[in-house]
Amino acid sequence: MNILLVTSRLAVRSVSEAVDRAKQRGAKHSIDVLVLPVDVIAILSTQQLLDLLLRMRSEEEFRGYDLIIVPGLVRGSTKVIEDRIGVPVVKGTIHAAMLDDLLLLSDDELLSLSREVPADEVVTRRIVDDARRKLQSLEDVYKSNHLCTMVGGVCVPLRPPPQRVVALTLLSKIKQCRDVVSRLKDADIVGIAIDVDTDPNTVMNMLKILEKEISKPLAIDAHSPKLIERVSQHVDLVLNVRSDMLHHIPVSIRREICISITPLEAIEKSIEKSEVTEAVNYIVSLIEKARSLGYEKIVLDLVLKQPLRGFVSSVVLYYYVHNKVNVPLQMNLSNVVEFMDADSYGAIALLMAMAQELGVSLLTVYEIDGRSYGIAKEAVLARSMITTAVLRGVPPRSVGVDLFVAKEPRPIDIDIVGERNPVIIDVPSDHDSEFSIDPMxxxxxxxxxxxxxxxxxxxxxxxxxxxxxxxxxxxxxxxxxxxxxxxxxxxxxxxxxxxxxxxxxxxxxxxxxxxxxxxxxxxxxxx
CATH class of the missing domain: 3.30.390 (Enolase-like; domain 1)
Known part of the structure; x- marks a missing residue:
């Protein structure tokens, strides 16, 4: 396809470099670059852009192209240009340096780009929408073949994709700051962690707050069978259920409520004595025991250990167990994030990818403050990135969702000088200069x-x-x-x-x- 890229004097170098990269990466299109006599095109309307184009070339010359791509930030719809020239005109990327990704698209994909919205948004939206359609089809298959556990209205598959995120906070945090509730809302399941001696009425009040403000299935991390019974009408998932608690949770709620079993005895044995086979056999028998006691909705948490405190051994246990049990697996990512003095974005993304390979469907994070501020949203974004990559059969890179915050995939250098020759003035630092008080x-x-x-x-x-x-x-x-x-x-x-x-x-x-x-x-x- 013959493509004309329209750019400005200041962006021409970035555009040319992007075209060269695209060709090196296998782009088959024939590409020409037209440089307009302006420094910045983003300040122009599409009508002004059309006027400039027609001053430089005739309509007949433009009709020699199959597609014209203009900068993504130009104001207005490119249809005004398209109608006059008679050639498809679409919006490209916001930054010229990102054009090479765009130029790798097929003819049909390029022609279907938007006349109103920058290509970055269009491509991202298309990837995400395609992933959503595939996920919905997968969920339908899981439900019809009983390959998932329903927690409230959320389908937790036996093995991912998709992965589901459970975001919890401390009961005390909700009391101190209601903002923490809003930070949970993007998760699939939300809940609270409760101390053993917490007043049940306080727990009920907090659960009602969550029910009112977030219409999602609710979870609690509690160690009291009596408290679990008290709140069972409001809760869909109970976390950290030890094997010794199975007999004490009332029979009347065992069929309806979903429990996450934590087989601590087997976990410690596998880590301390490396008796993985024995631990796996115990875990399998524990699940059979739970079913015999009337529990129908079961999730298994093998407890991801802290870094340098058994982390690798706990991952090994997940690896050996995931093909031996027919219940969804759960993993608490906060066990790692809370014990590392590092930003959580990258850790969450890597842990989510690891969990996908280990067949873990339910990922738990604790939204508190400090290092875990915003971790629920990070986990949801990481899940989206990993799931989309799995569905497309590619590594989690350039899939429409990312977790770049402090870094970026490629630096974007913008030329502000162009061909002009300004007088250069080097300004030294003046950290020690005195600040004069404003009389106002x-x-x-x-x-x-x-x-x-x-x-x-x-x-x-x-x-x-x-x-x-x-x-x-x-x-x-x-x-x-x-x-x-x-x-x-x-x-x-x-x-x-x-x-x-x-x-x-x-x-x-x-x-x-x-x-x-x-x-x-x-x-x-x-x-």
């Missing part, structure tokens, strides 16, 4: 993570004002509108601090005014 007043800035907003406390000639909002640009405009600053230096400082506050808000990190939000690895000292 001062600001204290903080991030309210739980309400997802930035707060600015103004103290000065115009009184005491608290400005709140989630958009730092809007906050800065309000500062200017109210005349709360009188020096360019103060305004620049506020812009810098608000940008830091926005980063902290997005990442769920702490924000301290005048302190860095992020320390890169090259700023740290290794042993």
């Amino acid at each position: 007043g001062l600001f204290r800035i903080r991030v309210d993570r739980y309400n997802k907003r930035i707060e600015m406390l103004y103290m000065g000639r115009k009184g005491l004002l608290l400005l709140r909002g989630s958009d730092p640009k809007a906050l800065l405009r309000e500062v200017i509108r109210r005349g709360l600053v009188s020096t360019p230096q103060h305004l620049a400082y506020l812009g810098y601090e608000l940008a830091k506050a926005e980063i902290a808000l997005r990442l769920g990190k702490s924000y301290i005014q005048d302190e860095p939000v992020i320390r890169g690895v090259f700023e740290r000292v290794a042993v």
